[in-house]
Amino acid sequence: MKQEPATLLIIGGVAGGASAAARARRHSETTRIILLERGPDVSFANCGLPYHIGGDIPDRADLAIQTPESLRAMLNLDVRTLTEAIGIDRAKKEVRVRSLTDGSESSIAYDKLILAPGASPLRPPLPGIDSPLVHTLRNLQDMDRIKAAASNVSHVAIIGAGFIGLEMAEQLHAIGKQVSVIELQPQVLPQLDAEMVRQLEITLRDKGIELILGDGIDGFETTPDGIAAKLKSGRNLDTGLVILSIGVRPESGLAKDAGLDLGPRGHIKVDSHQLTNDPDIYAVGDVCETEDPILGKRAAIPLGGPANRQGRTAADHIFLGGKALPYPGSIGTAIVRVFDQAAGIAGWSETRLKMEGVAYQTVTVNGASHASYFPGAETITLKLLWSPEDGRVLGAQASGKDGVDKRLDVIATALRGRLTIDDLAHLELAYAPPFGNAKDVINVAGFAAGNIRDGLLVPVASLSGAGPQIVDVRPAATAAKRPVPGAKNIPLPDLRARLGELDRSQPVFTVCQMGKTSYFAARILANHGFDARSILGGAHHQL
């Protein structure tokens, strides 16, 4: 029953490869497990690299979760670092390897092979990109180089405002650098919808970080004092150091040369057991495609969690065969901390749903991170997307100073369970004043979504979508302080008595601070026969 290959060869010794090796050893003490790694380190904390540069993780050794020696001792692995795989002979079941210490070449025979080479940072062929002042961040050596280089400069330019770009911006700011972030899209974190990152952008700029959005990079030029980044807008940005964080490319060259099937963007194609089109070769982690379980489409999610669990899945299939459980796909949960803010996503964004032409409905609500009457509560903004067909959740985004990770985890779990907006409404989340709410922002999002479906809430996505008759239902003092342009102020308690001031022949758009009172007001108006629509999320992020 149990299958124990004589030799399991794993190419790549970080997240997916190391997890596969560990799981394989739990299945068998007899299989020879060889772990090849091109770099000097195995199983290091790649997600922690920015935080050593900024000093949050002061001890570099903390990033080396395992060493070749510890893996040998604990798992009886044959670990070969500084060893590059340069070819796969599928017919002979051999991998050709080259030592990066002495250049010698040799072949290693395998019974089963797992490819876990990861993905490398994109370095487009731009003029000047090979300058030693243009860095990418993938491993401990990159980190050491950036840290050393940063110590000598006052300004750093970060190209790409994705998760790693923003982490680097925060960390370089923390060690006193002036930082400019250049992003081709007109927003930071293009994985999220634009309005959900506005607060992050405000925070970054408040810290003195320059955001250059909607601008790209044409090349680099050496200057007497450092390097100039030449932007598409024509601007020349003088800096001492450039960090490129514009995405990654799967390291699938070896697989391609060996004739393994690749997807449209160069990722290795695998089945649900991580098996390639060769019955003895698996692929895991950033190098491979997976399935998006929400809409059933192919997806490539270069993140540590999926890589680890895919490594485990491949090892299980090697040793258990048909008894092994499949990998259920990746939903792309991600989060970033930027100073005192956090923002993240699980599942699909509105931008992606639109691009794919998938029908959706959406609502944005604000809520407190824990009971608002208990000290320390912070506002969380939650955007929910669901299918109008069956109410199934398609994705969500959250931002705020506290509790963002918790709400994303709830949504990630809901996505795994294919829960609906009505399920969210009735989630029974942990409530005590220091920790949560009797009606959590997740419940409130479910309530609001159900109200939209049932016609109780006619939503308008933002102030810019509001027609001429706008009613600001905030207290007079609040409305006077930060007025909504073009709005008439009728505080909610006065609304019933002042209905006569409104024009019944055209829609009334209600607005408040957080998007809740405006809903209450719209219900009053609708129940009095008005065509009433509520502006989602309130004036909070929009003024």
Add this chain to the structure above:
Amino acid sequence: MKQEPATLLIIGGVAGGASAAARARRHSETTRIILLERGPDVSFANCGLPYHIGGDIPDRADLAIQTPESLRAMLNLDVRTLTEAIGIDRAKKEVRVRSLTDGSESSIAYDKLILAPGASPLRPPLPGIDSPLVHTLRNLQDMDRIKAAASNVSHVAIIGAGFIGLEMAEQLHAIGKQVSVIELQPQVLPQLDAEMVRQLEITLRDKGIELILGDGIDGFETTPDGIAAKLKSGRNLDTGLVILSIGVRPESGLAKDAGLDLGPRGHIKVDSHQLTNDPDIYAVGDVCETEDPILGKRAAIPLGGPANRQGRTAADHIFLGGKALPYPGSIGTAIVRVFDQAAGIAGWSETRLKMEGVAYQTVTVNGASHASYFPGAETITLKLLWSPEDGRVLGAQASGKDGVDKRLDVIATALRGRLTIDDLAHLELAYAPPFGNAKDVINVAGFAAGNIRDGLLVPVASLSGAGPQIVDVRPAATAAKRPVPGAKNIPLPDLRARLGELDRSQPVFTVCQMGKTSYFAARILANHGFDARSILGGAHHQL
């Protein structure tokens, strides 16, 4: 289509009643909504009461979320505080009420009636229980009385170590009181399994709080300096103030007198729309029974979240009829903070499953609250219970200093989605070093549960269940510092070379610090032909 009763009468103006009133008003501007409340306050933050006593919530006004005036202004409610319902005439559809200000009586006709009277703290008929020094905590007035009384005493005795009892212990300690907590069960928080509250008990005792466990109360006696609590053990505990927090009793007398059906413990029976056996009377909140959606049994969960959502459910059914969505039941998610610790539960405990004779399997794992290489990570202990039949999660408990609420919320969502241990293994939770882990403790619990099902992990619940041949696989220095009684120390890296020292004719029990390395060791032993069993959760909480 839409049903709009002329008069909706609601008895009880706090969580469930206030939610029902608010939701009802969203449905209709024409229905007259009368909210009766026996006390002077409506919609106050009852879960926050202990925190004003201890000073975490310094401003009492913060606990008054709404006032009768604000409810009138916002919701056009007819709010009548200090008004007690004393009888229901179902035939006439009238409620008899008495004013607590002047004692006058009158009747209010209703078209629809919602009962939301809540539950009152238990006060068993013990000798001396009517002493003015014996307090319970239900409303703002109780809180004021306790706060005033506490200011004059040095010692407080709390009877009952449930959620409120422990919150009160923490808060009274915070204002310098000596505190004794008396609990009939041999553990604090009897809602949780005993081993999951050991750390809380240690923390409480470290703070100087006296825990008197496995002891009950026989009565009270006035003393020259205060009051003596007479314990079943014979001990007389002298104190200045007693707080009774031994549970609650549904306030279902009015319903009973009106001939409404009650459950075995006196809760009002309702259907999934919160409707009683009278088609015009609903019941919501602590006074009613609900369904446990995990095992389909009847349950009574006196918590704020369910009360709020049941109020909403009843209002929806009144106005939408058959189009309204049912209440999906309550799973009993609960959490408590005790100093720097938190502990909580979602779903069923092992104790309850045993009592009900439900088949289950269980595993306990330890993990970090976020990436262990990032500063501030704390250990979370997670106990998972699932059905051996289909792997479906039945419940979980968590404890630790950080991130306990998040893991409970994930489990609560998994319970709502009827997820299995394999789903937990593959949850894609938000991971960045400050927030989570590439393999979160939830994933690890799923892995371990799957390993138990698949025979890869043969678990032993605790050290006390281990047979004579125990191998401690921790590093020699750790093992020497806190030795496991009767264990032979063979550090994991040496295990393969020292197999000859073990007796193959009897089981080997492996133990480590956190329960992970012992699993690794057991796999090595099993793959070498030993009958190897791993002690769950490690020596961490057991030495």
